[in-house]
Amino acid sequence: MRTLFHMPLDPASRVVRVVLAEKGLPAETIEKRPWEDDGALATVNPALSVPVLMDEPPTGGSIHISPAMAIVEFLEEAYPDPALFPTTSAARAETRRLCAWFLQKLDRDVIDLLVRERIDKRLMRRGQPDYDLLKAGNDALAWHMDYFSWLLDQRPWFAGEKFTVADIAGGAFISTIDYVDAVPWDKFPIVKEWYARMKSRPSMRPILRDRIEGLPPPRHFDDPDF
Amino acid sequence: MRTLFHMPLDPASRVVRVVLAEKGLPAETIEKRPWEDDGALATVNPALSVPVLMDEPPTGGSIHISPAMAIVEFLEEAYPDPALFPTTSAARAETRRLCAWFLQKLDRDVIDLLVRERIDKRLMRRGQPDYDLLKAGNDALAWHMDYFSWLLDQRPWFAGEKFTVADIAGGAFISTIDYVDAVPWDKFPIVKEWYARMKSRPSMRPILRDRIEGLPPPRHFDDPDF
CATH class of the missing domain: 3.40.30.10 (Glutaredoxin)
Structure with missing residues (x-):
């Protein structure tokens, strides 16, 4: 199994x-x-x-x-079917660049400060989140969201014309920031429109049903029309 | 170009x-x-x-x-020829696991503390290295070297029977720790034997000739018989 x-x-x-x-x-x-x-x-x-x-x-x-x-x-x-990577060298490289962006850069700049500081600290029973870290995480998030807006203004999906694993990485990571209600969606309508498309995918439903005891998500968390 | x-x-x-x-x-x-x-x-x-x-x-x-x-x-x-990844799914996965080990885990646990604290801080003219960080980096390095010894006791190369990009990642990363003379080679003869083989490869010669002004490497740095 x-x-x-x-x-x-x-x-x-x-x-x-x-x-x-x-x-x-x-x-x-x-x-x-x-x-x-x-x-x-x-x-x-x-x-x-x-x-x-x-x-x-x-x-x-x-x-x-x-x-x-x-x-x-x-x-x-x-398991190549369905393919989640594009076919050309250039598009595959761009997909991997963006996956690394989420998995490494957004992780270090934002997730550590905004998400783990709240969720993991709670699970570890290590007290309240540090306000200064949350503030730094929010500032970093604004910069990242600006960059994502710029990218998604030129392309329907993160790595280009087609849905790829870069969108999955983006959806998986941004959903954890949304879980702690830290995404100012009104300021980033282009990213919001992409995220609404992501939330509508059946593959995203299970991860939008996750809950941490004592730390509920905002009401819009699992609603594709938010 | x-x-x-x-x-x-x-x-x-x-x-x-x-x-x-x-x-x-x-x-x-x-x-x-x-x-x-x-x-x-x-x-x-x-x-x-x-x-x-x-x-x-x-x-x-x-x-x-x-x-x-x-x-x-x-x-x-x-540019698939010569191949630097193995052919089976399992061996490719193991190669990528070890690449990530060097590029992410060793980087965070050791390189940040032992190498960047010396080299980048010098290049940035930000003063002397912090002794506590160097100490923490040395402790983390000992744990990593134990793990590398355990792996290389079972296999001639990091990911298995054949030379792969995992060995390249290992050689590239460990060479920077050796540049600041922080590897206690006598304690890790199995890793030392592998690193001697790595240093003998023509592809490694250029990176062993790198020098930082005012921060020379130990004499054994570019010598395959060290």
């Missing part, structure tokens, strides 16, 4: 869940918090991070894969 | 330089320090980081690509 170690509001885990759903690949999802690991996570990923995918690919064998981008590349190679 | 924006002792830039050399692809290398950018770097990479590759692939067009792993994937697709 295909199995994914994940955390519900971990953006990189959400990228993999949406990719699996877009490709119609069922997987058992098991929540693993790295800071409460009993050894199960460390055994399959010494980096002690989620997501980790355990799979038995059509070509045989049994493997465990991390981190998120290695899982995404594996899924595209092992 | 193929052009690479890079910094000589930036480990991710070094990964790309070695991949280009292994594939026999000439490129003009231009040093770009993000903190001194005159706009040339921001224009091709709004993330304002190196490396950035500007290329005209055989399939036509002109593109600029970042970050390092997107460049590596592009080069493997556009």
Whole structure:
């Protein structure tokens, strides 16, 4: 059985869940918090991070894969239909550039400060979020949203004319910022229109149903007309 | 003309330089320090980081690509011979897992503290390295080197039986730690033997000739018999 170690509001885990759903690949999802690991996570990923995918690919064998981008590349190679990468070198490079933008840059500039400072700190019972970090995260988010607006003003989807895994990465990451109600949507109508399209995809529904106990999302969170 | 924006002792830039050399692809290398950018770097990479590759692939067009792993994937697709990735799904996934280990985890745990704290701080004229950060970086390095020893005790190369881009990533990153003379080689003979093989490769020679003014490497730095 295909199995994914994940955390519900971990953006990189959400990228993999949406990719699996877009490709119609069922997987058992098991929540693993790295800071409460009993050894199960460390055994399959010494980096002690989620997501980790355990799979038995059509070509045989049994493997465990991390981190998120290695899982995404594996899924595209092992289960190419439907394709989530474009076909030309240039468009594939642009797709990977944007995936790295979300998975690394937005993660460090914004997710650490705005999302993990609220959600992970709560799960770890480590007190209230630090106001200065939230403020810095909000400032960084405004810069990122400006850049996303500029990109999506020129293209219907993040990497170009077609829906790709770059949109999945964007949807998975931005949805965690929206969960903590930190996206000033009224200021970014172009990104909002793209995100409404993303929210309408059946592959996004499960990640929009995630809830953290004691920390509910805003009412518009899972509504495509927001 | 193929052009690479890079910094000589930036480990991710070094990964790309070695991949280009292994594939026999000439490129003009231009040093770009993000903190001194005159706009040339921001224009091709709004993330304002190196490396950035500007290329005209055989399939036509002109593109600029970042970050390092997107460049590596592009080069493997556009110039497949010689292959630097293995052929099976499992081995490709393991190769990408280890590339991410170096490019993200080692980078954050060790390179930031041990290498950038010395080299980038010097280039930025921001004073002496912080002793506590160096100490934390040394502790983290010991843990990583233990893990590398465990891996290389089971396999001749990082991702398995064959030389891959995971070895290039390892060589490029570890060489910057060795530049600041922070690797206690005597404690890690298995990794040392692998690194001696890496240093003997012609593709590694140019990156072992890099020098930072006023911060010379240890004498053994470019010697394969060290």
